[in-house]
Amino acid sequence: MTAGPVPQHVSRQVTRRVSRRVVLDGGIAAGTALFVKLPSAVAEDFTKPFTGFAPPSTVLREGTPASVGLDPAPIEIAKQRVIGYQTAPAGGTPLYPGHVGLMAHDGMIVTTQVDGWALRYATATTELPRSEWIPMRRDTIFDLASVSKLFTSIAVVQLIEEGRVELEATVATYLPEFAANGKESVPIRHLLTHTSGFVAWVPLWSRYPDKASRIAAVMNQPLLNPVGSTYLYSDLNLITLGVLVEKLRGMPLDEVVAEHITGPLGMSDTGYNPTQRERTAATEYQVTPSRGMVWGEVHDENAWSLGGVAGHAGVFSTVDDLAILGQALLNGGTYRGGRILTRKSVAMLITNYTTDFPGDDHGLGFELNQIWYMDALSGPRTAGHTGYTGTSLVIDFQSRSIAILLTNRVHPSRSWGSINPARREWAGGLGRALPVSPRGRHVAWETQANHASYAVLSVPLSVPSAGARLGFDLVAETEETDLLRVEVTSGDPGSAGAAWTLLPLDYRYPGETRPDAEDGSVSGTPGMRKWALVRALLPGGTTGVRWSYTTDANTLGRGVAVSRVRAVSDAGVLVDSDGNSGAFTASGWTLVRRS
Structure with missing residues (x-):
């Protein structure tokens, strides 16, 4: 609903946010990776943040999320959940009787929502007669x-x-x-x-x-x-x-x-x-x-x-x-x-x-x-x-x-x-x-916005004894208690009993000359809204790599995005996400590509 009265600690801090979800409330079944095409012409990318101020002539006008390159799905999910808080859980009370909300981006009001009641109760425990309830309006003060x-x-x-x-x-x-x-x-x-x-x-x-x-x-x-x-x-x-x-x-x-x-x-x-x-x-x-x-x-x-x-x-x-x-x-x-x-x-x-x-x-x-x-x-x-x-x-x-x-x-x-x-x-x-688009015309995987969840993106490999080099792009903006782990195994990557260990990482941002070393885990929210370049050495005998992301029941932040995954040994390319995205298995991640 949009208008009018409606009755009713930190291993490494990398970046901030993820992008275009089509995940419905309740999440996606395990093992499912959605594929989403991104439009080639979108509004300012999340990983290309504005500096300075908007033009002083910018005036608010009404529009839609799509009109400024936003994904409408996360907005709709938010609207449904905010309405849901007006209903009391079993044995409890609602969070509020009514609300009015507005979202705007780059001068465009992309959505409003009006729901519930501006006046409903006579006392702390007693409702007014139903005829005396006053609905929320967009211009409620x-x-x-x-x-x-x-x-x-x-x-x-x-x-x-x-x-x-x-x-x-x-x-x-x-x-x-x-x-x-x-x-x-x-x-x-x-x-x-x-x-x-x-x-x-x-x-x-x-x-x-x-x-x-x-x-x-x-x-x-x-x-x-x-x-x-x-x-x-x-x-x-x-x-x-x-x-x-x-x-x-x-x-x-x-x-x-x-x-x-x-x-x-x-x-x-x-x-x-x-x-x-x-x-x-x-x-x-x-x-x-x-x-x-x-x-x-x-x-x-x-x-x-x-x-x-x-x-x-x-x-x-x-x-x-x-x-x-x-x-x-x-x-x-x-x-x-x-x-x-x-x-x-x-x-x-x-x-x-x-x-x-x-x-x-x-x-x-x-x-x-x-x-x-x-x-x-x-x-x-x-x-x-x-x-x-x-x-x-x-x-x-x-x-x-x-x-x-x-x-x-x-x-x-x-x-x-x-x-x-x-x-x-x-x-x-x-x-x-807000869109987080892969650099160039690459595919990317993004974590889905789910609380208290465990998401895994994995790919099987066959790394020779001399080892191999792994590279990928990463946007990771999470709260401190939500953790991304990059791990490897030398066992059967599809087996529940496989032993996974953290893979030490070197990464930097474009324009930086010295990479930073990490233990293989990432969390925190530094607000670096750009892709990081990540490099690692894969041990000989590695049979699989995975990116596992665990969230708690509190805040989410933007999440994690991974793109341009490429493993190369002296013998040649072992995996390239752009050429063989089908080799990856994703649970709790969404596959996206700029069209």
């Missing part, structure tokens, strides 16, 4: 929760761009009251990257009586850790920055965002404290504080106690407005002639300032390379954020892609579970739709 932090961060970077704020200056330079309790040396950058030393959260709404005392409490809050010593995500960082923006602009934060961000971009459905309650997705039924069903006002208790406008939460928006923001950033800060940032400023937003904290990559406000929700789109130039209410925004600058999933997962209760599986499915579906 969602409480973005912490995705709001991106708007505050952009507002701060705008001040940096104007020369009114310095990134490395201390916060107390602009907010003297912030220096209280040993915070005089905290720089602006550390607030934007969650390395300030602040505690994660303080219950401002219940501990202090009014807005003034709540803001004062943030300014007076001591540090939990020495500044710069620890990455710890904290709402207090962005609350502080919201106050800073208001002081320097001389107006409330909601007016700053409207005048300097949403207005110039034409984001007409984005702002704080929405006035059209019936268009918003309901969130949680709250007993403490005693708010009842929260609908049409901010869910976050601290933001609510600050009048609905705060630096860490409070923004409401739609998928189409968020797509505009995403495309504006991909364009280098502009959309339809409205510029909110320079290209240099956008580059600052997505520069990793937290290299001392591997795995917690963070730009200015934007999270980077977070596979736990970006999945197959994750990379060093993939930026985004999630929101507690069930929202996520992923912007991949290397493929110029946007994946937005908005749900009301806290409706009617926050205790019903995490929606990270759905976030991964949505971003992963778009990531796996």
Whole structure:
């Protein structure tokens, strides 16, 4: 469904992503290798990532995956699974009552999906009468929760761009009251990257009586850790920055965002404290504080106690407005002639300032390379954020892609579970739709996107006693716990009892002069979106080579692709995948060829 209301550790890190699947939900029977032809003219290949920004004139338009060279199959699988999370498993609860999703690539909105309910429950345990359920619509307005932090961060970077704020200056330079309790040396950058030393959260709404005392409490809050010593995500960082923006602009934060961000971009459905309650997705039924069903006002208790406008939460928006923001950033800060940032400023937003904290990559406000929700789109130039209410925004600058999933997962209760599986499915579906084409006109095998699986690609050989040389091209982008092993045997390769051992590998990327040595196993996600050249020496007596890939039940990343497999001895060619792909046996791999 696409629109409108619808009721209802690391051995070696190599590359990132795989490509054009036609695997249906449930996987492929063991021993089956699908053959897929790739069109000779496709959109930008995953292994040829963009640098820089999209043309500033790029405007979003409606299309199909095929119209920009994407494989529609992974997208359709993602859509089905995201809908499926709205159905409760036996003895459990659904992940959310409804959702609206959008995927875009290179300026084209390739799919949208609208399903389920914006309002369904009267209390945490009771449904409304069926006639009072309100269906999701494409223009349903969602409480973005912490995705709001991106708007505050952009507002701060705008001040940096104007020369009114310095990134490395201390916060107390602009907010003297912030220096209280040993915070005089905290720089602006550390607030934007969650390395300030602040505690994660303080219950401002219940501990202090009014807005003034709540803001004062943030300014007076001591540090939990020495500044710069620890990455710890904290709402207090962005609350502080919201106050800073208001002081320097001389107006409330909601007016700053409207005048300097949403207005110039034409984001007409984005702002704080929405006035059209019936268009918003309901969130949680709250007993403490005693708010009842929260609908049409901010869910976050601290933001609510600050009048609905705060630096860490409070923004409401739609998928189409968020797509505009995403495309504006991909364009280098502009959309339809409205510029909110320079290209240099956008580059600052997505520069990793937290290299001392591997795995917690963070730009200015934007999270980077977070596979736990970006999945197959994750990379060093993939930026985004999630929101507690069930929202996520992923912007991949290397493929110029946007994946937005908005749900009301806290409706009617926050205790019903995490929606990270759905976030991964949505971003992963778009990531796996990006083509990874064999170099030249070669065939390739790609692993299928299955959780908790074991995939094997093998080929029999007869290597003379003097040995032979093996070469192949490899794209391998996996999570750390998913492992590719390249192995050899001297027994019967078709026997279940054959002993397989790791084959040491040398590999490099085109343009590199020194190959790297490896033990024969590969895992991890470095974001190197290009083919690696792999070489190995096959021992004499080798009777078979295999590429085995094991995944767990968590994230997938893009997977593995193998191409140009060629084994040569002094006597000649032993195997060539282009000339004899039929000699290979594949289970859990798909064979592809550019036509």
